[in-house]
Amino acid sequence: MTTQRPFDAVLVVSFGGPQGADDIRPFLANVLRGRRIPPERLEEVVGHYEHFGGVSPLTEITMRQADGLRARLAAAGLGDLPVFVGMRNWHPLLPDTVKQMADAGVKRAIGFICAAQRSYSSCTQYKQNVFDARAETVQGGGADVEVTFVEDWHLHDGFVDTNARHVAAAIAALPAGVRDRARIVFTAHSIPESMTGAARYQLQLQQSAAAVAERLGHADWALVYQSRSGRPEDPWLGPDVCEYLRDEHAKAVEAVVLCPIGFVCDHIEVLYDLDEEAAHVCTELGLPMTRAEAVNDDPAFLDLIGDVVLKTWKRYEGRRPLTIAPPPKPERVEGPPPARGRPGG
Secondary structure: OOOOOOEEEEEEEEOOOEOOOHEEEEEEEEOOOOOOOOOOHHHHHHHHHHHHHEEEEEEHHHHHHHHHHHHHHHHHHOOOEEEEEEEEOOOOOOOHHHHHHHHOOOOOEEEEEEEEEEHHHHHHHHHHHHHHHHHHHHHHHOOOEEEOOOOOOOOHHHHHHHHHHHHHHHOOOHHHHHHHHOOEEEOOOOOOOOOOOOOHHHHHHHHHHHHHHHOOOOOEEEEEEOOOOOOOOEEOOEEEHHHHHHHHHHHOOOOOOOOOOOOOOOOOOHHHHHHHHHHHHHHHHHOOOOOOOOOOOOHHHHHHHHHHHHHHHHHOOOOOOOOOOOOEEEEEEEEOOOOOOOOOO
16 A cells, blocks of 8 residues: 655745846835835845846755755655745745646645744744745635645754855965954844844854854854844844944954855845945955855755755655644744853854
8 A cells, every 4th residue: 555645745935036127126025015114225225136237146046955955855766746936025926836836736745944043034924925825826716735844954964064164164265364363253134123033033043153163163253133124213133243343343353254144045135235245344444354155055055955854754754744724923932132152242
């Protein structure tokens, strides 16, 4: 007797990014829907995308990540398990992808969200978007596609190892005289302090950064934030990376390596906020700086995606996954802000 397969497909969920100058404003309208953003901040972000011709590398990198997953599923004997990609803010948009899955006869899928650390905006919101896309498909006469998401992977060895190797390469690119005194400055997207799950987000970022620093045997590190987009009067997680660099230079930090631990690809917010703005600050200060590559499509990170997807498959092999209700907003995780690394962290 053949055991029923627990899943029919995998759904990779990501942020999305414009693919040309004409896409920038419609894309940002999707990103910012429901949020109060000062007009001058919106124009500033438009300029960031225009600086790169309106093309975000995120879509191409996400597609390479999906290709890597397909190869690893094939190696595990699941080469016939299709992998779909759905984006929250730009094409291929989640509603279109979920409808495509339903039209292809998919009933149950494994969901992988391209964000290592959980917050409302980096995880729960995406789950809600998937649920809404499912509801839209059903309302349009299509069949429902149940989605079971992989478990947390912010401490997975593939994530820690990839970031550690990329940081080590960035340290090696510093002038020889300051390499052994460089501080690793881990960065992540800032979110409002009041956002549900902010404490968990900070904790998981702290855990990821600490694991990478420990893997490198490097005690001098800090966790900072970038890319805030809210009203100036609203408190967001800090310190801001550029403010941090200025403050720590005044305290005699000798060199820094920036590691975008809160991102899984080198997209516009990494390329502009770190390679342009933060690099400009370091140039002004005369502070040696290099930037570690994000995990992107590093083979070890692709192995991670394959591993967590296969673990989810095996967890439900021989039994049907539970139907998932609309995701509730996660409970608030209270607690003090996480500690940072030593000196100036």
